[in-house]
């Protein structure tokens with residue numbers, strides 16, 4: 001049973017605090033990491049403005065663009081000749097330039113993600129355990145082979161190209177249009193809905209995380225002992241998820257209150273232009289080229 | 300002076316301007332209200348006073364020392380600042396990050412290195428003051444809007460800060476809690492605390508402040524004067540878009 005608030009202000013509140021021993025400065029790691037994630041998020045929103053500003057590929061018909069970029073993605077994953085792969089990557093860069101995307105942040109995003117996957121995929125592939133062959137270098141127990149390096153490098157190049165193409169597609173198209181065009185191409189609604197929810201949840205998660213670190217910052221005085229810090233990281237992420245889930249649920253209800261489940265509709269659905277057909281033809285040509293390259297080369 | 304702001308400007312990362320050329324100061328024991336229309340920059344200014352954001356132009360000093368991201372890394376300044384300045388967020392949801400209401404309220408005092416019995420005493424006292432004892436074991440993010448605001452307030456008051464920054468503190472409180480907050484603020488400032496509130500509800504201003512700042516929609520400080528005088532100067536309030544439509548068109 002709730003009780004009435006009381007006006008009896010306790011004595012400790014009428015006097016200044018006892019002098020508090022100042023601890024170590026808190027670790028900046030958490031705040032800095034969150035700030036970095038938020039910057040990326042701000043950049044994603046900046047990219048949404050790239051998608052809204054109509055230049056080059058951003059003004060393509062979303063469905064034509066979906067087919068074009070999907071065929072480039074398939075091309076990047078099946079291609080067996082380095083030249084064709086380089087050409088596919090080049091095409092990705094040209095389309096980014098045509099949409100006037102900020103190249104530096106695009107490339108840093110591609111290099112960053114490729115480096116991450118490189119660590120978890122390419123390095124193991126390069127070792128003698130996965131790819132036997134003539135040894136190229138040795139670090140204690142770990143031996144790297146020439147064929148392994150080639151395979152690992154090839155994997156990385158393919159991956160970087162695919163990430164580049166996916167980034168350009170995602171950055172020059174509004175999220176709704178990507179989902180809408182996939183629905184047009186016959187991707188089942190359930191996947192689209194899941195992608196929609198994940199995307200929304202991710203953003204809420206990031207916002208909630210930002211709020212939480214700032215709130216903590218406001219009341220945090222000294223550094224944590226490592227033990228307390230680990231306990232916080234554990235409990236904190238559980239609370240973060242619970243909080244985000246609550247917010248996501250509210251967002252869901254807000255959507256329902258305004259007319260039901262968000263359908264994936266194309267925000268922009270202009271007719272197909274000449275450019276659409278040209279780009280599509282170029283991309284399909286590359287797809288055919290890369291499939292054909294598998295027969296002639298051994299890459 | 301507790302706070303000295305020199306030509307403070309702030310814009311967000313995406314370029315949105317929020318504050319322009321703010322020159323002002325706040326002394327210990329002041330009762331200050333910051334008025335301004337939606338989006339005029341009140342919350343941003345409070346976050347700067349709370350050392351959570353830092354000016355992108357100009358400078359801010361706290362008790363004679365420069366307040367910046369770098370200077371707050373110094374342990375002794377940080378301890379002094381964080382124990383003496385408390386901030387209640389506009390969005391209570393954003394402020395709560397612990398698993399239960401009790402832990403939320405204990406977080407600050409425990410951070411201050413108080414002994415456990417004192418931490419408990421403060422928590423019990425505060426919950427009694429706000430009439431929220433029955434919420435002690437609940438997770439804060441699953442409370443009602445007004446309950447969240449009370450917990451957010453409790454979590455700051457339990458640290459007993461000298462300077463209390465509150466963003467829209469009356470919003471969402473029922474009438475009984477509103478008048479409780481009003482009286483509590485009066486008692487706190489009578490015992491020497493500095494209170495700085497942001498609001499755009501004019502009727503409570505005379506009761507909670509002696510001085511009023513007015514931010515206009517270009518994010519400039521267009522008034523820094525006695526609250527009674529600011530409230531009398533309707534023309535200025537109109538320029539800041541703070542009067543209701545029918546009043547403004549008279």
Ligand SMILES: Nc1ncnc2c1ncn2[C@@H]1O[C@H](COP(=O)(O)OP(=O)(O)OP(=O)(O)O)[C@@H](O)[C@H]1O
Nearest residue numbers: 311315316317335336337338339340341342343344
């Ligand atoms: N995180 C942010 N990123 C970009 N712009 C922001 C952000 N937060 C606030 N703004 C913008 O900064 C300006 C000032 O916002 P602020 O929240 O300080 O206003 P306010 O006076 O508190 O308004 P209200 O009365 O609605 O609470 C607004 O134009 C707002 O849109």
Ligand SMILES: [Mg+2]
Nearest residue numbers: 341342389466
């Ligand atoms: Mg505000």
